[in-house]
Amino acid sequence: MFSQSKTDFTKQMRLKTEEKKIALLKATLSLINDNGFHDAPMGKIAKLANVSPATIYLYFENKQDLTNQLYLSLKEDFGKSAFEGYSESMGVYEGFKLIWHNIAQYKLNQVAESVFLAQCDSTPIVTKCVRMAGLIHLQPLLTLWEKGRKNNTIKPISDYLLYAYSIYPLSFLMNMKQENQTEICNETLTKAWQTSWDAIKQ
Amino acid sequence: MFSQSKTDFTKQMRLKTEEKKIALLKATLSLINDNGFHDAPMGKIAKLANVSPATIYLYFENKQDLTNQLYLSLKEDFGKSAFEGYSESMGVYEGFKLIWHNIAQYKLNQVAESVFLAQCDSTPIVTKCVRMAGLIHLQPLLTLWEKGRKNNTIKPISDYLLYAYSIYPLSFLMNMKQENQTEICNETLTKAWQTSWDAIKQ
Amino acid sequence: MFSQSKTDFTKQMRLKTEEKKIALLKATLSLINDNGFHDAPMGKIAKLANVSPATIYLYFENKQDLTNQLYLSLKEDFGKSAFEGYSESMGVYEGFKLIWHNIAQYKLNQVAESVFLAQCDSTPIVTKCVRMAGLIHLQPLLTLWEKGRKNNTIKPISDYLLYAYSIYPLSFLMNMKQENQTEICNETLTKAWQTSWDAIKQ
Amino acid sequence: MFSQSKTDFTKQMRLKTEEKKIALLKATLSLINDNGFHDAPMGKIAKLANVSPATIYLYFENKQDLTNQLYLSLKEDFGKSAFEGYSESMGVYEGFKLIWHNIAQYKLNQVAESVFLAQCDSTPIVTKCVRMAGLIHLQPLLTLWEKGRKNNTIKPISDYLLYAYSIYPLSFLMNMKQENQTEICNETLTKAWQTSWDAIKQ
DNA sequence: CATGAATGAGCTTTCATTCAT
DNA sequence: TATGAATGAAAGCTCATTCAT
Numbered sequence: 001m002f003s004q005s006k007t008d009f010t011k012q013m014r015l016k017t018e019e020k021k022i023a024l025l026k027a028t029l030s031l032i033n034d035n036g037f038h039d040a041p042m043g044k045i046a047k048l049a050n051v052s053p054a055t056i057y058l059y060f061e062n063k064q065d066l067t068n069q070l071y072l073s074l075k076e077d078f079g080k081s082a083f084e085g086y087s088e089s090m091g092v093y094e095g096f097k098l099i100w101h102n103i104a105q106y107k108l109n110q111v112a113e114s115v116f117l118a119q120c121d122s123t124p125i126v127t128k129c130v131r132m133a134g135l136i137h138l139q140p141l142l143t144l145w146e147k148g149r150k151n152n153t154i155k156p157i158s159d160y161l162l163y164a165y166s167i168y169p170l171s172f173l174m175n176m177k178q179e180n181q182t183e184i185c186n187e188t189l190t191k192a193w194q195t196s197w198d199a200i201k202q
Numbered sequence: 203m204f205s206q207s208k209t210d211f212t213k214q215m216r217l218k219t220e221e222k223k224i225a226l227l228k229a230t231l232s233l234i235n236d237n238g239f240h241d242a243p244m245g246k247i248a249k250l251a252n253v254s255p256a257t258i259y260l261y262f263e264n265k266q267d268l269t270n271q272l273y274l275s276l277k278e279d280f281g282k283s284a285f286e287g288y289s290e291s292m293g294v295y296e297g298f299k300l301i302w303h304n305i306a307q308y309k310l311n312q313v314a315e316s317v318f319l320a321q322c323d324s325t326p327i328v329t330k331c332v333r334m335a336g337l338i339h340l341q342p343l344l345t346l347w348e349k350g351r352k353n354n355t356i357k358p359i360s361d362y363l364l365y366a367y368s369i370y371p372l373s374f375l376m377n378m379k380q381e382n383q384t385e386i387c388n389e390t391l392t393k394a395w396q397t398s399w400d401a402i403k404q
Numbered sequence: 405m406f407s408q409s410k411t412d413f414t415k416q417m418r419l420k421t422e423e424k425k426i427a428l429l430k431a432t433l434s435l436i437n438d439n440g441f442h443d444a445p446m447g448k449i450a451k452l453a454n455v456s457p458a459t460i461y462l463y464f465e466n467k468q469d470l471t472n473q474l475y476l477s478l479k480e481d482f483g484k485s486a487f488e489g490y491s492e493s494m495g496v497y498e499g500f501k502l503i504w505h506n507i508a509q510y511k512l513n514q515v516a517e518s519v520f521l522a523q524c525d526s527t528p529i530v531t532k533c534v535r536m537a538g539l540i541h542l543q544p545l546l547t548l549w550e551k552g553r554k555n556n557t558i559k560p561i562s563d564y565l566l567y568a569y570s571i572y573p574l575s576f577l578m579n580m581k582q583e584n585q586t587e588i589c590n591e592t593l594t595k596a597w598q599t600s601w602d603a604i605k606q
Numbered sequence: 607m608f609s610q611s612k613t614d615f616t617k618q619m620r621l622k623t624e625e626k627k628i629a630l631l632k633a634t635l636s637l638i639n640d641n642g643f644h645d646a647p648m649g650k651i652a653k654l655a656n657v658s659p660a661t662i663y664l665y666f667e668n669k670q671d672l673t674n675q676l677y678l679s680l681k682e683d684f685g686k687s688a689f690e691g692y693s694e695s696m697g698v699y700e701g702f703k704l705i706w707h708n709i710a711q712y713k714l715n716q717v718a719e720s721v722f723l724a725q726c727d728s729t730p731i732v733t734k735c736v737r738m739a740g741l742i743h744l745q746p747l748l749t750l751w752e753k754g755r756k757n758n759t760i761k762p763i764s765d766y767l768l769y770a771y772s773i774y775p776l777s778f779l780m781n782m783k784q785e786n787q788t789e790i791c792n793e794t795l796t797k798a799w800q801t802s803w804d805a806i807k808q
Numbered sequence: 809c810a811t812g813a814a815t816g817a818g819c820t821t822t823c824a825t826t827c828a829t
Numbered sequence: 830t831a832t833g834a835a836t837g838a839a840a841g842c843t844c845a846t847t848c849a850t
Contacts (some may be wrong), residue, residue, distance in 0.1 A: 003353075016834095017834075020834095034326070035325055035326060036239065036326040037238065037239070037240050037325075037326050038238075038239050038240035038327070041809075041818080041819060041820080042820060042821090043818090043819080044286055044819080051835080051836085052391070052835065052836040053820085053821080053836085053837090053839065054821085054822075054823085054835075054836055054837080054838095055834085055835060055836070056821095057821070058822095058834070058835075061348075062821075063820070063821095067834095070354035100203050102832095115324075116815080118324045119325050121324075121327075122317075122320045122321050122323075122324045122377065123238050123239075123324075123325055124236070124237060124238040125238055125240070126822080128381075139363060148313070155393075155397070157393050157397065158390070160374070160375065160378050161294070161371075161375075161390070161393060161394060161397060164372075164374035164375055164394075165367065165371050165397050165398075166370035168370065168373075168374045169363075169367050169371065170366075170369055171370075172365065172366035172370045173362065173363075173366055175323070176323065176362050179333075188360070189255050191357075191359050191363060192363060192366075195357070195359065195367050195401050195402070196310065196361060196367075197399075198400055198401055199367060199397050199398075199400055199401035202398070218809095219809075222810095243843075243844055243845080244844075244845055244846080245843090245845085253810080253811085254810065254811040254812065255812085255845085255846080256810070256812075256813095256846085256847075257809085257810055257811070257847085258845095258846095259810070259845095259846070259847080260810075263843075264846080264847090265844095265845065273821095290819055322847075390810085414846075421632060421812095421813075422816095424813095439730060440643065440644075440729050440730040440731055441644050441729075442642075442643050442644035442731070443730075445840060445841080446840080446841060446842080447704035447839085447840080447841090455814080455815085456814065457719075457815085457816090457841085457842080458814075458815055458816080458842080459813085459814060459815070459819095460812070460842095460846085461773065461811095461841095461842070462814075466836075466842080467841070467842095469816065476726070490649040491754070500720070519728075522728045523728050523729050525781070526721075526725050526727075526728045526729075526781065527642050527725050527726045527728075527729055528640070528641060529644070529730050530643055532785075535785075544846080557777050559797075559801070561797050561801065562794070564778070564779065565775075565779075565797060567778065568775035568776075568778035568779055568798075569771065569775050569801050569802075569805060571773055572774065572775055572777075572778045573767075573771050573775065575637055575769035575773045575774075576766070576769065576772075576829095577766065577767075577770055579727070579728065581825040583737075585694060585736075592764070592767070595625075595761075595763050595767060596767060596770075597762065599761070599771050599805050599806070600769060600771075600805075602804055603801050603802075603804055603805035604772060604801070605840080623830075625830095643845070647822075647823060647824080648823075648824055648825080649823075649824085657831080657832085658825085658831065658832045659825080659832090659833085660825085660826075660827085660832055660833075660834095661830085661831055661832070662825095663824095664830070664831075665824070668824075668825080669824065669825090673832065684811090697813080754812095
């Protein structure tokens with residue numbers, strides 16, 4: 001999470017300030033997740049990141065900007081994870097199975113990040129246009145689905161429906177895991193995948 | 203929404219105060235939906251409900267209590283809608299189809315309420331125990347699923363998974379409707395139902 | 405200063421709140437005069453007026469509004485003092501002598517108010533349009549000067565010049581009094597009046 | 607404005623640093639004039655002067671010192687302009703006419719500087735003792751007036767009164783020029799001079 | 809039951825100033 | 830000499846809640 005670009009390693013200075021920005025993003029994530037946006041004051045965020053409140057404003061314009069940047073950076077991260085190992089040359093079933101499992105891994109392992117993203121997608125704590133901007137990271141999946149519809153491996157229904165029935169349910173599982181403090185066992189995961197595929201396959 | 207019990211009609215005074223409480227709940231719903239919990243101050247809620255800020259505290263202990271009560275009253279309402287016309291004597295397919303469509307109608311017609319409930323279920327704005335308490339209104343559905351699993355009409359998977367793949371996707375559709383300001387046409391609804399059933403049927 | 409309208413005396417409540425507003429204006433005047441606008445924080449103003457900081461915002465929109473209202477109320481007050489006992493039927497010399505002495509009395513007795521007005525007129529601490537609005541209270545003087553120019557008792561020069569040479573010098577005297585903590589004796593006042601008249605008479 | 611002493615030309619380095627100090631004074635003047643002292647933060651001043659905030663503290667002790675030095679340097683400048691071409695051997699009328707016109711030129715041409723000085727003289731943004739120190743640059747004028755009082759060309763009134771009625775009115779004209787964005791025409795200037803002299807001549 | 813006025817605590821943000829380099 | 834980064838303290842302002850009526 002919050003990966004630094006390689007060029008930063010050249011200059012020691014740049015590294016330190018980048019680290020500070022990352023610490024701030026992490027602190028924000030943690031506080032908003034635990035207490036909600038309304039109880040994650042800048043002062044607490046600063047303290048958790050071990051900087052002065054004023055320092056936040058060297059890296060972010062204001063609280064909204066901080067939240068937006070956090071959202072976008074997580075979405076990007078999520079996108080990267082989702083398509084790890086994926087290539088457009090894969091078959092529809094094979095490719096989707098890979099992507100689905102990637103996403104499942106992300107949602108079940110990087111719980112904090114996933115919970116935050118879910119929160120953002122159902123509340124007005126990030127600007128609407130920022131939420132829009134976050135969508136581009138899913139493009140390869142939409143392309144794959146189009147292929148699937150064309151070769152009749154996937155139902156001829158809209159992307160929204162496909163997403164709602166094959167990916168979105170994972171968010172519910174993640175919520176349950178979080179809420180009940182239970183683990184999602186391998187069997188459950190297998191059943192979930194089976195159900196996802198049953199739902200959207202032709 | 204926010205139905206008053208019939209007994210209230212006996213006393214004129216009680217009616218008026220009940221109306222005030224309802225106005226407050228409605229105002230809260232609207233403000234939290236539009237601005238988020240963090241920008242729905244008691245003052246604005248009071249103004250929107252045409253009462254004084256102090257009056258809120260005659261009906262609710264504090265802001266948390268107000269939010270909790272709103273959540274619970276909506277959950278109850280949602281439960282009632284979900285099982286309208288349903289009887290335990292129905293067959294599994296027939297019964298579930300009825301319940302599913304009831305829920306779909308609720309989510310697509312009472313958007314404000316649904317959006318609020320979704321927001322509550324993915325943020326810490328209602329107390330955890332209150333969220334738990336809201337679950338009881340779904341009991342009949344769980345009973346029906348148990349029957350379905352026993353007579354092999356429904357997959358032998360946990361309630362969580364069944365919910366995640368047959369009901370939860372409706373939330374995604376509702377979000378899309380809300381976000382894109384589009385209507386969900388009948389064809390989409392039919393496809394959604396078909397997909398739900400494909401996902402969980404044995 | 406800060407006179408309350410008579411109607412307020414009827415309702416005890418209204419009286420108290422009006423008193424609070426006046427206390428705030430007085431506190432603001434005193435702090436800005438002593439420390440300058442930049443060192444007259446809302447917290448200090450509140451404390452001096454014996455109210456909570458939040459209370460200020462019941463009476464004024466923000467700090468700028470507070471300052472503007474103070475300016476306007478003082479300007480109005482100043483105008484009233486300037487024309488006390490004056491009637492349009494008076495001759496030019498007689499009338500102007502009265503007004504001049506009224507203004508002199510105001511500037512030399514109500515020093516705090518005068519100092520504040522002078523400060524406002526030479527800094528951007530009140531909005532430009534508010535400064536404009538404050539001008540109307542001098543209208544009768546301009547009318548009198550017009551009469552004087554017509555009947556050749558006063559030089560045919562612009563209102564600006566007349567003001568600059570007959571009224572504005574009083575501000576300098578007031579500043580000197582303030583700065584040196586000295587009194588302006590009667591003899592000085594007589595000489596000042598004589599000089600004013602010499603400057604503008606035809 | 608802000609003239610550098612000739613000795614600085616010997617060392618190239620000294621020149622550059624002197625330039626930086628001047629740039630800072632200019633930036634301060636401009637910001638305080640436009641926004642008022644309360645909205646002229648060190649950060650903005652630094653940016654406008656193209657230096658780092660920290661650099662300011664190499665040249666000035668703190669913000670108060672910066673303001674004070676600006677005031678004094680302008681006062682000195684003003685004094686120099688006022689007595690350009692003047693010699694103690696001149697007659698009272700002739701000498702005063704020269705000085706008056708010098709001052710008028712300064713106030714009407716170097717508006718920014720004059721506005722700043724006026725602002726300082728009616729607010730506590732420069733220390734009181736600094737304001738006192740600024741007075742010495744007017745000494746020759748006071749000597750001239752003393753001569754005038756002795757040979758009966760000028761009224762036997764205090765320096766304060768003489769200043770109030772012959773020099774101070776120019777400040778008002780300058781304010782008007784600034785406020786109304788109008789020019790002061792030659793005719794107005796002639797009339798102003800005539801009025802000044804009428805006011806104080808014996 | 810209902811309220812407008814009041815508030816202390818706390819919020820986001822800014823600022824004059826310092827420090828490490 | 831010069832700086833960009835950093836900050837503690839404080840600014841203006843808001844909010845959930847209470848109180849006198």
